[in-house]
Amino acid sequence: MAEIRIVGTAHVSQHSVDEVRTAIEEYKPDIVAIELDPSRFAALKKQARDPTVNDVLEVKNFNSLLVQWLLAYLQRKIGFDVGVEPGAEMKAAIEEAEKRGIPIALVDRDIRVTLLRFWNSLGIFEKIKMVWALIVSIAEVDNGEKIDIESLKDQDVIDMVMEEFRKFSPNGARTLIDERDAFIAHQLILLKVQRPEGRVLAVVGAGHRQGITNHLDNPASLPPFDSLTREPKSFPxxxxxxxxxxxxxxxxxxxxxxxxxxxxxxxxxxxxxxxxxxxxxxxxxxxxxxxxxxxxxxxxxxxxxxxxxxxxxxxxxxxxxxxxxxxxxxxxxxxxxxxxxxxxxxxxxxxxxxxxxxxxxxxxxxxxxxxxxxxxxxxxxxxxxxxxxxxxxxxxxxxxx
Structure with missing residues (x-):
């Protein structure tokens, strides 16, 4: 039966970059699974087509797009402060896999579906709280407040952060964390079926590691795959x-x-x-x-x-x-x-x-x-x-x- 090893990373951590490279070198996987979807993979590889202004106007989801841009800015700003490009550990996984001729599997859900489900899952007060918290976080980072990135990979710290996020926005946590844990677990199980004798190295954010592991240990806990991929139909x-x-x-x-x-x-x-x-x-x-x-x-x-x-x-x-x-x-x-x-x-x-x-x-x-x-x-x-x-x-x- 295929063996799966999960590496939990912080997305702006030099230590995570080194950890990913070491894991690929020592584990010698038959396939490297990364927490990306095709569109983010193309963006990371600088192969994505930039949307035109007409594309943006046609979608009309302006509030969600603003939140996405501000979240990306916050992650990038933290990356500047610690000297690591956001997504550097994913890029390192891609580079190492390609250098060694190891196939790459993209196991995360389409970012467009995730953002739609996330934004539509929030009530009006959750949206206000989320935007306000985002603004406050950006202000703190812009004012030079330091964040201990490596501590975010410690399981006790992760559990505390996740618990606070669930209190702050239960619907947001379900969409951004729980659903994606289940989606990635589905994809990893599929890789096990396709490569029964292979070894899979999964590179995911540290916050997803425990949830994915729980699903892999108990596949019966997984929700139906199609329930995770449908575009949301929110109440109008x-x-x-x-x-x-x-x-x-x-x-x-x-x-x-x-x-x-x-x-x-x-x-x-x-x-x-x-x-x-x-x-x-x-x-x-x-x-x-x-x-x-x-x-x-x-x-x-x-x-x-x-x-x-x-x-x-x-x-x-x-x-x-x-x-x-x-x-x-x-x-x-x-x-x-x-x-x-x-x-x-x-x-x-x-x-x-x-x-x-x-x-x-x-x-x-x-x-x-x-x-x-x-x-x-x-x-x-x-x-x-x-x-x-x-x-x-x-x-x-x-x-x-």
Whole structure:
């Protein structure tokens, strides 16, 4: 029966690089399995095609993409501090295997599927906590806080970190850790079947080692493979929120119209909707470093897109920003190579994505503030307007019937 040895690494550790090279030399595996998928393998080998701005605009998953870029920046920044390129141990495994003519197996799940499942698994508060924790971590690293990389391979430290992560974000931990442990274990078992007499050396992050080992020791614990590979179909909370907003706005205008407080109040209610949404979306666009044309576009369309669950102001702002900035093909790679957040913020493609995310945030905030402050702004009694408006609407409707 095939033998499997697992090497747990830290992704920015020189010791891990040396450990991988030594393991391949001493263990003499028949195949080297690495914690990469084809797209990350190609990126590590500098063979990947950089996505165009049109590719980014078509996907429209701007928030997830921003989180991915910030996570990559954080890992890269730690790597700079310790003098090791992120993924250096995977690159060392690839180089050693190719030098010795040993086949390489890519055993991790498609990064696109993992990110989609991760982002869609998070509730709104988990997403806020995750982004805030990411920002705080980046600030700490940028301010020179040192991290003991080698301690992250100690099992006691790993267990403590994993436990904290599960408390912080149980859904995120399940998607990023548990599901990938199971996926990699499935792949390693398949390699055992394909090479019953061979020796497999698996190079994985230290945080995955124990979970994978547990699955290999007890294959019955593995979930069905297809349950780990399907693209997620999350509940459409955003669309439902959009339909609710549209209904509430239409109901509010109808109540004002039928309440008898005057058509000028109805007109002001509509104008406040336009102004509040447009102003906040435009301000957030400018805060993201967006072009004035993008901010002006946001101001003009935010009131409409906030009433259409199938459309977002940020998407339109991003399209305008892309046409004005014209990000070159090299921008995607530059984002993954930049050494500071200030440099990243100057990259046109990053501006496009940041504008999309913040313009949408501004529009959502506009919706919330509108329903909180519309009656004080209109200087009318909400109880009177709603009760009278509903009564008059019902009377008018029953009269028609």
């Amino acid at each position: 909370w955003a669309k439902i929120f959009g339909f609710v907003v549209t209904f509430l706005f239409a109901f509010l205008l109808a109540a004002i119209a039928f309440s008898g407080v005057g058509w000028n109040v109805l007109l002001y209610a509509f104008l406040f909707w336009v102004i509040i949404h447009g102003t906040l979306a435009a301000v957030f666009t400018l805060a993201a470093g967006g072009h004035p044309y993008s901010a002006l576009t946001c101001f003009c369309v935010a009131w409409m897109t906030s009433l259409n669950p199938m459309l977002h102001a940020g998407w339109i702002a991003a399209y305008v920003e892309a046409r004005v900035r014209k990000p070159p093909l090299t921008d995607f790679r530059k984002i993954y190579e930049t050494e500071s957040l200030s440099d990243m913020a100057k990259i046109p493609l990053f501006k496009v994505v940041l504008v999309a995310a913040l313009a949408n945030l501004g529009s959502i905030l506009g919706t919330i503030l509108y329903f909180i402050f519309v009656f004080p702004l209109l200087k009318i009694d909400p109880g009177y307007v709603i009760s009278t408006g509903v009564h008059n609407m019902w009377t008018w409707f029953t009269g028609l019937v």
